Amino acid sequence: MDPDKDNANPTIINPSDLPTRRRQSDNISSIKRRTDGGTGLFDGLIPAIARSSHAYDPFAAPLPVDSDASSPSSSDFGDDDVLEEIDEQEIYDLIAPISDPEHPLTLGSLAVVNLPDIHIVPPASTASRISTVRVLITPTITHCSLATVIGLGVRVRLEQALPPRFRIDVRIKEGTHSTADQVNKQLGDKERVAAALENGTLMGVIRKMLEGCDNVNE
Template identity: 35%
Template structure:
């Protein structure tokens, strides 16, 4: 990896890691690992289907590669995903956010990663409420106790069938 490539990767993965209240610069291997994780996250979530519109989150441009960032926080990966509903009154925004969290939980190769999911600023009328709910463990568990919610999520996160 040359310096230009490294600087491009740093744009997405963050430069520093908290290590006992000291900042340490990431080495090239750590940078590459974080970039691979960022791309893995994107590959996992891009195929989630929208519950109302025909298409996936990627096809509908609700999620793009540059909206996924990964960095180290206290020695562990910290993943931040921003996404944009198709409209500011989208009634399925929480369902979509739960799909993102569920699919990552099921398929992400890294254990113990912190995952934060946020709606892009100005893209939903109740952004703060949805962000709070999808990033609160107890609220997510409560939502997942509803069999109907679980069934909808299972359908939306199912990988498309190959021909």
């Protein structure tokens, strides 16, 4: 076994067992769950005539400025007026693909981040816009020396990916780490976080962890 690793043989969750957004509640994703219980096999066959009152006709006299309803390309997105709030699953989807610093595995598949341990606290008063995202991380073993790095990685990821109206709070889940208090202090201290991010080596590690999150396919 590789002695350099704190936990050389962690439990791995199979990708198909990870929490995903149920298509049912998802009226935006391009593979939206269908109300008819089918998979959309016949979509290409059922003619446009049957789906909307009229097909796209470039000559049907003056088109409305907002031609959304008739252009098929935007139908995947649902109604633009419906607001889709940022929710816990979305936070999970942002941080689950972060790679572990010592395994070629994601934090999601190692159960370091878990959906039930993500909470969004709405603004305290109507006057405030600031919501808080609280993420509790579970190191794979209680003496994991990389807990701080993982915490920082999660923090950096969320700071880059969430709009500024969110405050970010990353901690070690209670009872899962031997020096949780110290780690939490470090993760919670703005100045210490900022100082840590000035450290080139550390930032290099974190950048490597975040590498796999945003693959832009062409």
